[in-house]
Amino acid sequence: MLRGLDISDMLIIERLELSFQAGLNVLTGETGAGKSILLDSLGFVLGWRGRADLVRQGAEQGEVTAWFDLAEGHPARAVLEEAGLPVGDELILRRINTAEGRKTAWVNDRRCSGEVLRALSETLVELHGQHDDRGLLNPRGHRTILDTFGGLDAARAAVRAAWSEMARSRKAEAAAAKAQAEIRAEEEFLRYAVAELDKLAPEEGEEAALDIKRRTMQSAEKIRADVVNAYEAMGHSGAEAQLADAFRWLDGAAGRADGTLEEPMAALNRAMIELDTAMDGVVRAIESMSFDSHELEDTEERLFAIRGLARKHEVQPDELAGFADTLRAKLGALDAGEAEQGKLRAQVKAAEAAYDVAATALTAARSKAATKLDKAVSGELAPLKMERAVFATQITAEMAGPEGRDAVSFTVATNPGAPAGPLNKIASGGELSRFLLALKVCLTQGQSGLTLIFDEIDRGVGGATADAVGRRLAAIAAQGQVLVVTHSPQVAALGAHHWRVEKSVTKGMTTTNVVPLDSGARVDEVARMLAGDTITDAARDAARALLGS
Secondary structure, rough: OOEEEEEEEEOOOOEEEEOOOEEEEEEOOOOOOOHHHHHHHHHHHHOOOOOOOOOOOOOOOEEEEEEEEOOOOHHHHHHHHHHHOOOOOOEEEEEEEEOOOOOOEEEEEEEEHHHHHHHHHHHHHHEEEOOOOOOOOOOOHHHHHHHHHHHHHHHHHHHHHHHHHHHHHHHHHHHHHHHHHHHOOOHHHHHHHHHHHHHHHOOOHHHHHHHHHHHHHHHHHHHHHHHHHHHHHHHOOOOHHHHHHHHHHHHHHHHHOOOOHHHHHHHHHHHHHHHHHHHHHHHHHHHHHOOOOOHHHHHHHHHHHHHHHHHOOOOHHHHHHHHEEEEEEHHHHHHHHHHHHHHHHHHHHHHHHHHHHHHHHHHHHHHHHHOOOOOOOOHHHHHHOOOOOEEEEEEEEEOOOOOEEEEEEEEEOOOOOOOOEHHHHHOOOHHHHHHHHHHHHHHHHHOOOEEEEEEOOOOOOOOOHHHHHHHHHHHOOOOOOEEOOOOOOHHOOOOOOEEEEEEEEOOOOEEEEEEEEEEEHHHHHHHHHHHHHOOHHHHHHEEEEEEOO
16 A cells, blocks of 8 residues: 655756655645646656656756555565565565666665566556556557456466467478488488498507508608618628638638737727627518518508598598498488487377367366456446446457466447447447446455556546446545545545646746645645536535535
8 A cells, every 4th residue: 555655856856755645645736736746746656657858947856755564465565575685574665766766765764676666666566547658558458458357377277388388380391301401402411421430440640650650661661671781781792701701711720829819809809799689689580671672561551542532521530430420320310310300299299289288278268257247347337327338348269378268358338239349439428437437346355555646547427437437446546545636626525535737837847746735725626626626515515515514
């Protein structure tokens, strides 16, 4: 429940503090006095999107504070908890708008965003007028209104979930089909490439090993002849024979040399032993350099084949084995694709069937809710002097979507036998006001802690009809809090609390003020509303009659 509103430097309001109470709160005043400014200011602190030039001329910033009572279990408490804001029995909203257009908001003295303010406002205040912009006159919002009235959140959530699952399964099937088509388009290439790779069967690291082996064999072919020549120089026709001859000659002369040849002969013997060792090593080297000439050709052929395939497929030679596995996996996916496609098609059919069941159930629930709403609105029209009017909620089929397959529109027939049509095109101004009031009454039943604001909802009606509208507003207010901006004396007279909005000019500056009215002042205000600028005694008598005083 809205308890108070404090406004500073907003439009033509310099400073204004209002205290509201439960029941029917009435705001009256001459046209242009500033009643709409109060609603603009309230909308500003609630985070509603509205006019930008709110700061009073010459002021650095405008500020609005609103405070509400929150009963236990009030929906605003859940919004506060989710936003991590303090929760208590009182809710204080404060918002500042600088002359440059910067906006800053606080909830219970904690900074918050405009989104949080708007979420809170949905649980705190319901604004309504002939130019309602929150759904009643907009056919695109009628389906949501009907679902809210019928309590169909769970059914609608089931449809959304089924729609999401259907969209997901269809997307998966389409993606798999596309992948299958892409693989099938290159099937011939895949099978040829896999066969070619399988035939060659390259291994990781093989290219480097083959390259080393090839270079070794090429080098060996060039140096083997030199090594053989060296062996022959050391062999029986070379150094070995000469050393043997030298040793034999020295040995023959040793007996006559008195021991002087023993040391040279020992050294020569060691040299012959080392020569044998060297010759053994050279023999082994020659043997290692011996290979079949075809082996070099085979090595080169395989090395070039591996490198050629790597260039062909634009991969590194060591990646060929893994590349072959990738191609085999694609072929495997192609071979298994038909079975997988069958599974995906089955999932799509199951999801479509589930959506159909959920959407059909939602349509049936909406039909029941529509019948209930039509009956409820008809019951509200009679007290508003529109007992012959017919309100009907039309449900027609439309393209399936996440909200179901139903288009919903509110239609009216204002007179018996007259054709029904859209609410905002068939009804006249006064009739529209009453239809909207009847709808609003039905749609807000069961909502607790909500402040209802009616902005000139009685425009276009008068006399007994205006009195009926006022009495219906008073009946609604008996269950909570209603604020009414009105030009109707019949409605004003039924208010439990009455304020007059007045405009004045001081030193060339226009300002708006709001004055609470006592019983005497109310008589004069209602008399003004009845008679105009000149208040007569007859007008005062009529005002007292309306006020029941």
